[in-house]
Amino acid sequence: MPLASLRHESWIRTTSAGLYCEPGDFYIDPQSPVARAVITHGHGDHARPGNEGVLATPDTLAIMRQRYGEAAGGALQPLAYGDSVTVGGVALRLLPAGHVLGSAQVVLDYRGARVVVSGDYKRRPDPTCAPFEPCNGDLFITEATFGLPVFRHPPDRQEIDKLLHSLALFPDRCHVVGVYALGKCQRVLALLRRAGYEKPVYLHGALIGLTELYENLGVSLGPVLPLADVSRDALRGRIVLAPPAATTDRWSRRLPDPVVAMASGWMRVRQRAKARGVELPLVISDHADWDELTATIEEVAAAEIWVTHGREEALVHYARQKGYRARGLALTGFEEDE
């Protein structure tokens, strides 16, 4: 093993609970409760409840409090983007990751070496969160959810236009879009508003809390209404957002002749969309696509790359071809859903 790699692993490594920084004695996005956790963003597979100390951006902490209440953590320590704290000799900063509101990369400086942990990220503009801020380092730990070159997300506007076009073509049908409750829901709302769609959008109950929180945190999303109060016929020709699983199960029976859409990077592959019973696949993703992943590796320009959750082998292969030292981390516990 090359010497440089030995150096990084002497202070940051994978454990059964997740990525662990030894001199700082903290975990990043731990899978089981720990004494000190640094949380990159509020998705359930990254921000788990029950940690004693939690360090994250103020928005991520707000999201965790909304989701978990008291179980969000014992001591919650907010750290604004760009501010620095020192923990056990490790200088720690959070930088915007562009994934969802509050999402952050973790930048660690220790004895002259810098590690950048991307968390989940994307590079294209998102009206609901701060854009990814690239940072040079010696080791870059990157996600690879869409780490295959078949994943190239089209421009958001094109996908939103597909939805609006279908609405014009089928004006009597309700259009229900499957969206993840944190991030995707609010981003689709914001994209609709940017495309000039001003009518109220109806929300499944499970999406209301986080959408209100976004509004409270200063992200304006236009008029939304809880679906529960609306008659069936009033939903004809309207847009409803719901968690993906609800769109094809019993809950959906209250909708008039729905066109089932889904906003996800997986919609790029026909069989995936078909298998989920989707009629209108919308390729809208909060994760970097292949081009974004590879461009970011070049931009961060770290000599060493660790690849975690997703299609690790292809991105590792790519990075090695380009002359980086690279390996897959095979961390467990992260979900494919987005």
Place this chain on the structure above:
Amino acid sequence: MNRFAALLDALLFTPSRNGKLRLMQEYFASQPDPERGWALAALTGELVFDAAKPSQVRALAAERVDPELLAWSYDFVGDLAETVSLIWPETPGVQIPVPSLGEIVKQLKATSRNDVGSLLEAWLDALDATGRWALLKLVTGSLRIGVSARLAKTALAEWGGVEIDRIEEVWHALAPPYQPLFEWLEGCGPAPQTGDLPTFCPLMLAQPIEESDLGGLDPRDYLAEWKWDGIRVQLVARGDVRRLYSRSGDDIGAAFPEVLEPMPADVTLDGELLVLRNGEVAPFNDLQQRLNRKTPTPKLLRDYPAAVRLYDILRADEEDLRTLPFVERRSRLEGWYARELPPGLDLSPLVPFASWEELRELRDGARERGIEGLMLKRADSLYLAGRPKGPWFKWKRGALTLDTVLMYAQRGHGKRSSFYSDYTFGAWHGGELVPVGKAYSGFTDEELQRLDRWIRNNTVQRYGPVREVAPQIVLEIAFDSVHRSTRHKSGVAMRFPRVHRVRWDKPVGEADTLESLEKLLT
């Protein structure tokens, strides 16, 4: 091409018939000639290419992307054309003129397989991902269209405000890209003329009738004939051209040379395509062997000899006979048959009867002879396209039924996507349940809701989207026939199985056995 590809893509994802019609109509209304005409040709299955092999497509991609990344991607996506369409590198900012479908068709026809590579490469660079997918499916001959030719013509008819039969009638006198057809439908051209071409006359179809409805009809007004268990066809011979049309107007003649070649001109006949051995009708499954092949091998021709059993004559020696009453057409048919005695054709006999009672006895005795039931035709009926109410009835023999046990359920599609509406049912065999078929229909909305609830509450195991349920519900399944099948574990397959009744009352131990199903084999 990109717009056409987007239509194909949307058709594949849209489950409902009305949705598909709307998508096609919007396309016809918004696209120019001749592009929409070429699209119509693709939708109706007239555009078939075999211009490139999958291995050529793969090789093209391997020149542009790292082979290992290509292999991993193919593993993940599972479809070569789709993988290549998604992985093909795009050069941002470079605008290459997008080829039209018409241009692609023209160049493919003029290019040999050896030279097709460079053409493909240039097109792949110009198209978007969906366009690349449709192109690759088209050139490798694996373009799957989410609609039937009939549905595409229905969309066209509704959009143009004409009856679909008018389109069927002229269809075979036209060729892609169908400019005169579009001009006519848009009201800026005359109706296309069929002239001397062997075109298709849309078929006259019968209404189903139940025994209880017969009382209101006078048996003296009707003639009866057997309804044979094959597929309904139309034979057209005009000049040197011979055509065999299926019910939907598709030309299936190439698969049945022994019927077409000896046919005398000029005539249009209506009949049933069957496999006949010494005048005996073979099981439908035998005909299926022939229908599955575009061109038959000598062995197939020998083992499954096809023939058409004639019901009616629609045109002879330049004369349209459709406006004559059925009795008159029948005597013309008999006269024509006696004169020509064409090999490969025979005459479906009339079934004489004096009362409905007598006819019912004849029908019930007819199970063993390749007979599906009876046709009742008013003696004075003209030959009218479509399914007019009154002149013709089909009186099917009673369906077979079997008491089976519900084993697995899966959710349906479209409107039924939240309901467990697709059922796999089994029969007993040596103390175990063996799956013997699947049914998706036959139940009422109330029964579906009750079954859906029951399935959710009685699931014992899940396999992805499939739920295995406790063996507690007896489904009485109705089906038309059962035949041997090597593709099914049980060794048998039913024809048109549907749920006849949900027997909430019946203990599963009293359901039928595989052996009792085998006794019904035809």
